[in-house]
Amino acid sequence: MNRSLTVDVLFWCFAAGSVLTGYLVFRTDSMVRAAFWLLASFVGVGAILVLLAAEFLGVVLILMMAGEMLIMAVVMVMFMMNPAGLNPMFMVHQHRFAVAAGVVSFAGLSAVALTVDFPDQPVDPAVDATAELGFELLGDSMLVFQTAGVALLATMIGAIALASRNGRFGTADEGSLEPALDIEELESP
Amino acid sequence: MTLEALLVVAAALFAVGLYGAISQQSFVMLMMGLELMINGALLALIALWAHSTGGNPQGQMLAIVFMTVMAIEMALGFALITNVYRVRRADITEKLRKLKG
Amino acid sequence: MRAYLDPGAAVVSVAVAMVVGVYVVAVIDGTAGRLAAGAGRSDLGAVLLDPLRTVALLLTQRRRRTERADAPGWALAPGLLGGLAATGLAVVPVGPGTAVADPSTGFVVFATAIAFVMIAVFLHGWSPNSLFPLIGAYRYGAQALSLQIPFLLAMLATALPAESLAVMDIVEAQADLWNVVRQPLGLPLYLMVGVGVSFWGPLNLPDGADLIGGTSAEDAGTDRLAWELARAAMLFSIAAMGAAAFLGGWWGPLLPGPVWMALKTLFLLVVMVSSRHLVARVRIEPFVVACWAVFIPLALVNIFVSGALLL
Numbered sequence: 001m002n003r004s005l006t007v008d009v010l011f012w013c014f015a016a017g018s019v020l021t022g023y024l025v026f027r028t029d030s031m032v033r034a035a036f037w038l039l040a041s042f043v044g045v046g047a048i049l050v051l052l053a054a055e056f057l058g059v060v061l062i063l064m065m066a067g068e069m070l071i072m073a074v075v076m077v078m079f080m081m082n083p084a085g086l087n088p089m090f091m092v093h094q095h096r097f098a099v100a101a102g103v104v105s106f107a108g109l110s111a112v113a114l115t116v117d118f119p120d121q122p123v124d125p126a127v128d129a130t131a132e133l134g135f136e137l138l139g140d141s142m143l144v145f146q147t148a149g150v151a152l153l154a155t156m157i158g159a160i161a162l163a164s165r166n167g168r169f170g171t172a173d174e175g176s177l178e179p180a181l182d183i184e185e186l187e188s189p
Numbered sequence: 190m191t192l193e194a195l196l197v198v199a200a201a202l203f204a205v206g207l208y209g210a211i212s213q214q215s216f217v218m219l220m221m222g223l224e225l226m227i228n229g230a231l232l233a234l235i236a237l238w239a240h241s242t243g244g245n246p247q248g249q250m251l252a253i254v255f256m257t258v259m260a261i262e263m264a265l266g267f268a269l270i271t272n273v274y275r276v277r278r279a280d281i282t283e284k285l286r287k288l289k290g
Numbered sequence: 291m292r293a294y295l296d297p298g299a300a301v302v303s304v305a306v307a308m309v310v311g312v313y314v315v316a317v318i319d320g321t322a323g324r325l326a327a328g329a330g331r332s333d334l335g336a337v338l339l340d341p342l343r344t345v346a347l348l349l350t351q352r353r354r355r356t357e358r359a360d361a362p363g364w365a366l367a368p369g370l371l372g373g374l375a376a377t378g379l380a381v382v383p384v385g386p387g388t389a390v391a392d393p394s395t396g397f398v399v400f401a402t403a404i405a406f407v408m409i410a411v412f413l414h415g416w417s418p419n420s421l422f423p424l425i426g427a428y429r430y431g432a433q434a435l436s437l438q439i440p441f442l443l444a445m446l447a448t449a450l451p452a453e454s455l456a457v458m459d460i461v462e463a464q465a466d467l468w469n470v471v472r473q474p475l476g477l478p479l480y481l482m483v484g485v486g487v488s489f490w491g492p493l494n495l496p497d498g499a500d501l502i503g504g505t506s507a508e509d510a511g512t513d514r515l516a517w518e519l520a521r522a523a524m525l526f527s528i529a530a531m532g533a534a535a536f537l538g539g540w541w542g543p544l545l546p547g548p549v550w551m552a553l554k555t556l557f558l559l560v561v562m563v564s565s566r567h568l569v570a571r572v573r574i575e576p577f578v579v580a581c582w583a584v585f586i587p588l589a590l591v592n593i594f595v596s597g598a599l600l601l
Contacts, residue, residue, distance in 0.1 A: 007190060008190055011190045011194075015194075015198040018198070018202060018228075019198065019201045019202055019205060022202055022205045022206065022225050022228075023205050025209065025218075025221055025225070026205075026208070026209045026212070026213065026218065026221075026222070030360065031217075032360075032363075032416055033360075033363070034218070034221065035221075036409070036413070038221050038224060038225070039409065041202070041225065041228065042224075042228060045202070045228050045231065045232050048195075048198075048232060049231075049232070049235050051190065052190075052195075052235055052236065052238075052239040053239060053244075054235050054238065054239065054249060054252070055393060055394060055395050056249075056395050056398065056455070057235065057249060057252050057253070057256075059395050059398045059399055059402055060256070060398060061231070061256060062402050063398065063401055063402040063405050064256060064259075064260065066402065066405040066406045066408060066409055067405060067408065067435060067438065068259075068260070068263055069409070070408050070409060070412055070431055070435075071263075071267070072217070072221070072263075073412060073416075074428070074431060075217055075267055075270070076217055079215070079216065079217050079270060079274065079280045080215060080217060080218075080280075081280075084358070084360070084419065086358055091213070091214040091215060091218075091281065092212040092213060092214060093212065093214050093282070093283065094211065094212065095212050097211065097212075098207075098208045098209075098211035098212030099208060099212075101207055101208065101211055102204040102205065102207050102208030102211075103204070105200070105203060105204045105207050106200050106201055106203075106204035109196070109199075109200035109203060109204070110196075110197050110200045112196075113192075113193055113196030113197055113199075113200060114193055114196075114197070118192055118237065118240065118241045119241045119242075120240065120241065121240075121241055121242060121243035122239065122240055122243065123238070123239045123240075123242075123243060123244035124243070124244055127244055128394060129244060129246075129249065130394055130395055130455060132244065132246040132249070133246055133249045133250070133253075135246070136246035136247065136249065136250055137250065137253070140247075141247065141250045144250060144254065145250075145253075148253070148254060148257040151257065151261060152257060152260065152261065155260070155261045155264050155265055156264070158265060158268070159264045159265055159267070159268040160268075162265075162268035162269060162271070162272050163267070163268040163271045163272065172275050
């Protein structure tokens with residue numbers, strides 16, 4: 001079927017794009033670009049979710065991640081010593097162990113994915129998933145929804161309390177130190 | 190777009206995120222690894238929702254919970270990074286040495 | 291039920307609409323500027339040719355390069371902003387059953403396009419590796435984040451009577467009464483957010499004159515042309531969505547649907563574009579405080595009232 005082939009091609013493009021840009025996050029020198037590579041990875045996954053008939057979730061994921069990655073880029077500029085990538089950078093520790101962990105987890109999860117016999121009940125494309133989600137959110141899962149809302153409120157208050165400049169014992173700048181100018185010895189990869 | 194292909198892609202995303210979370214020295218990069226891991230898990234969840242549960246809306250509900258967890262983790266993570274920098278002047282994990290044996 | 295044009299026709303129609311919209315924005319801006327500056331009626335004849343003169347000038351002007359700039363990002367930013375304007379425009383229906391694309395979550399697609407404008411402006415300010423563009427980018431980050439929640443809430447209230455997130459359904463639900471009458475707080479909020487998100491006039495904090503042009507400070511020639519075109523296209527698509535969601539879209543007594551859409555979009559464009567010459571630029575600190583402390587409660591009141599009226 002023509003439509004199925006288009007969907008497959010799109011899916012592989014988005015999938016390859018997501019994994020590749022996810023890897024580029026840790027390879028690029030420019031930190032602002034790293035934040036935007038992560039955004040590209042999320043956009044890829046969001047697009048795949050739209051292809052899977054979970055339209056609302058896919059688009060909402062992309063919407064959320066736009067704001068989050070802007071904040072991430074700003075925090076990168078705050079905390080990373082090489083935000084524009086003007087110098088090459090390779091700040092890793094236990095690199096071989098990390099690569100091994102990545103490969104082993106990929107192998108293990110793929111083995112599970114390929115060997116386990118999952119039940120086959122495909123989603124009905126005629127049913128509006130958004131309306132179903134709406135009824136579920138405000139019906140059976142109302143408590144989960146409310147709890148998530150309260151958790152987000154607590155997070156907002158907590159994050160502001162943690163990071164605000166005017167603390168209970170004076171401003172946060174008292175006792176804060178300038179960044180160190182000496183270059184620490186980094187472990188060899 | 191079979192279920193196996195989707196799950197393998199999700200596993201790849203998770204593996205790249207795990208590599209990043211373990212290997213990166215900087216706190217912010219570590220958090221990006223965690224975000225990628227949740228990304229992979231989210232893709233796996235919706236793949237199973239679309240192929241194995243027949244569109245059960247509780248699957249979408251769980252995905253919303255995942256996204257809430259992502260937002261919470263990022264917000265509190267950045268607040269803690271800011272705080273630990275102010276108190277200990279540490280922007281990479283190597284500089285937190287108070288409890289090291 | 292969901293209207294989709296095939297990709298070729300979609301691209302062509304959106305491109306044509308954007309060209310027309312950008313030209314109309316430039317003409318309105320020129321007219322409003324001359325009227326505000328006290329020019330007589332006879333001087334307005336040049337207004338129709340001024341945009342073409344500006345395009346010709348910018349096309350022949352030499353581009354500026356800065357040191358260690360982020361060249362891909364700098365080239366991507368105007369293209370991204372234009373693409374987002376095109377995406378926003380594509381989900382707006384022009385007639386009953388006629389739309390370039392009508393996904394069942396069209397309103398969320400539009401909101402995503404608006405959210406991504408933050409990324410485009412940040413890239414545009416970050417890439418030249420220069421001080422004032424970077425300050426402009428940070429200011430836009432603060433401004434856009436504060437505007438996002440009032441925007442989402444104001445638009446969400448229009449989806450309530452329609453009980454659907456598709457823009458076509460939102461317009462269909464206004465057959466008897468336009469949303470601007472049902473939810474009076476919605477349209478002023480939406481217009482303010484529209485002016486803010488496309489950083490125009492009173493809310494031109496990232497590109498303002500106090501930052502010698504802000505994120506466009508290092509732009510010249512085709513860079514500047516692309517950025518200005520994308521910005522005008524963003525204004526146009528926000529006005530089009532406002533006409534669809536608040537002013538009843540294609541509903542109207544005598545004329546055919548698309549003509550009514552065009553008239554309503556034109557009305558909103560005149561209001562938004564002329565604000566540049568009527569209202570001074572706001573300061574960012576009181577504006578951000580007002581967004582969080584005043585406009586969010588207003589938008590919530592809007593939702594509560596419209597929800598209560600529906601129950």
